[in-house]
Amino acid sequence: MDVAQFLHEFWIARGAIWDGFQMTVAISALSIFFGTLLGLFVGLALVYAWLPVRFVVRIYVDFIRGTPVFVLVLASFYILSVIGIQLTAFQAGILAITAFCSTHVGEMVRGALAAIPRGQSEAAMAIGLTFRQTFQSVLMPQALRQILPTWVNAATEMVKASTLLSVIGVAELLLATQQVISRNFLSLEFYFLAGFIYFLIDFSIERLGRFVEKKLAYC
Amino acid sequence: MDYRLNFDAVWRSFDLLLSGLALGLGLAIVSIFIGSLIGLIAAFAMLSKNKLWRGIAVAYVTAIRNTPILVLIFFTFFALPQLGVRLGKIESFVFTLTIYSGAYLTEVFRGGLIAIPPGLREAGLAVGLTEWGAQRWVIIPVMIRNVLPALSNNFISLFKDTSLAAAIAVPELTFYARQINVNSFRVIESWTVASLMYVFACYIIAAGLRLVERKLAIP
């Protein structure tokens, strides 16, 4: 490997890679945001909803989780346009990863709520709290505390899944890297660079997750 | 919107889809077997007193777990030839998936080994087994049985990850679904059928593995 050549090519490609990096961050952040929002509802529905609704949501979750994310991305990209929903590849990709994220978060919420001992809500009801009050001030705080570390780690999954958008032509970090490689043919160096950038992002998120876990463990 | 469902094109290619599904399963099976071997060795390395072994194992697991698998797939397929390592599509993909699963299984096995009470090893030694004999006949069999549920989950996600082989044109299920989509424009049909095939395959695999788990569980 010629270091000088690599640095030279890197200097030329820095703008493209930076754009790709920003795109990756944007995809991940948007998917995590919408996925979490939707996931909270999914989780609540799985625990509290009227049985038929719960059933439908369960099918949604199992269907999404049983399908590879890559298939979700491709299906979202190809299908939406033929049924008349005009989305860009960027939007279609985010939709797919949001769905993926929502089922993860949904299962987390369901698991956390199920793990709270029954005595907690009984005790809350016993001092006269309504269901809404019980949920807001007793159940949800406990569930959130349990979810937070797992949720942070799920974020790394979304960052990894964002690479799948490269296949439908969204110029995030991986596709940007491939475009750079197609110009300079330094595939080893630039794939390595891309891998390393992803590593840094995910590793930081993972550390953050551990930090949060530790913080929460003390109180 | 003017789209009429017509599954003819999909049914005509159903054999291909099935063969793709079978190939995906095969890829996952080969990968989890070799990956388990790697994971077992790396888990012992992680727990060894030797700093060098431990360092290598930690570096391997951390690097792989924090890098998106698609980057790893492209790296092996497109970048390694630059170092003279030229693999066919399928070999290249199996290689990546094996290394990938090895890293996740290392964590599984490491956790399993830590959870084994030390008295079990001593009891093995006390009946005259050598250190290796105690590991081979007592610790590893008990640990494997204890981590079977985690192994099952790993296998199912590996199976879903085989969809990514389509990105380097390995003819598995996702590859054929995309082919049908592109050739026949039966967009909704091809992706729906492919998704359902993944979902059902996951259900069946999960159910089968539960049976195995129950059969092998320590009473």
Place this chain on the structure above:
Amino acid sequence: MMSEPLLFIENLHKSFGKLEVLKGVDLTMNASDVVSIIGSSGSGKTTMLRCVNLLEEFHEGRILIDGEEIGYTLKNGKRQRLPKAQIARHRALTGMVFQTFNLFPHLTALKNVTLGLIKVRKMKKDEAAEVARHWLSRVGLLDRQDHYPGQLSGGQQQRVAIARAIAMNPKLMLFDEVTSALDPELVNEVLNVIKDLASDGMTMLIVTHEMRFAFDVSTKVIFMNEGRIGEQGPPAELFNNPKSKRLAEFIQNSTF
């Protein structure tokens, strides 16, 4: 001609870091002796037993079984731990029964006993099963041979553990507080098995808190105190006429 003692321990020293747990222990046992070791926790009883089974390394002193030094050798005047295969062979001279049973959870009672016979003694499967059944019936558990440890009571598990150890045909059986983890109503079934083996002439070294049992079963009782042998003698003498104040206090505070 004096016969070789079955177990000969000389000047045994053992430390965990800076903490010296055994400060020079000497002990001689002849075949068919049953020696009980009593003493408060932390006195080094269990550590001594684990040294004899080579589960612990020790830093000074020698242990001989039937005249053969185990675990260590002198090479060019330097004391060296033997290679693992040798250690395993020496370890098999003794059979160890643990406080926490440590049965192999993935194997049936029968297979718990046959594992060592097949892998270490290289017996054929049928032969091993026959030996195992013999010992399982001696501990009264022949009807449970196909049960897994998780399906047995604590007392039953411990009896399987005894069968597992003794089936290897050791020269010396080591019992490490084998009833401490048991519910009170299960203690006697285990002690009775040990008494039964003692009456067979099995040589046994027993660490125990059960004073009544030590009194009944032993040919000699050893009182360990702060890493040394405080007192030793026939049970009647030791329990009825303790010479040291420490032993007198210890006996007084023990329940019979």
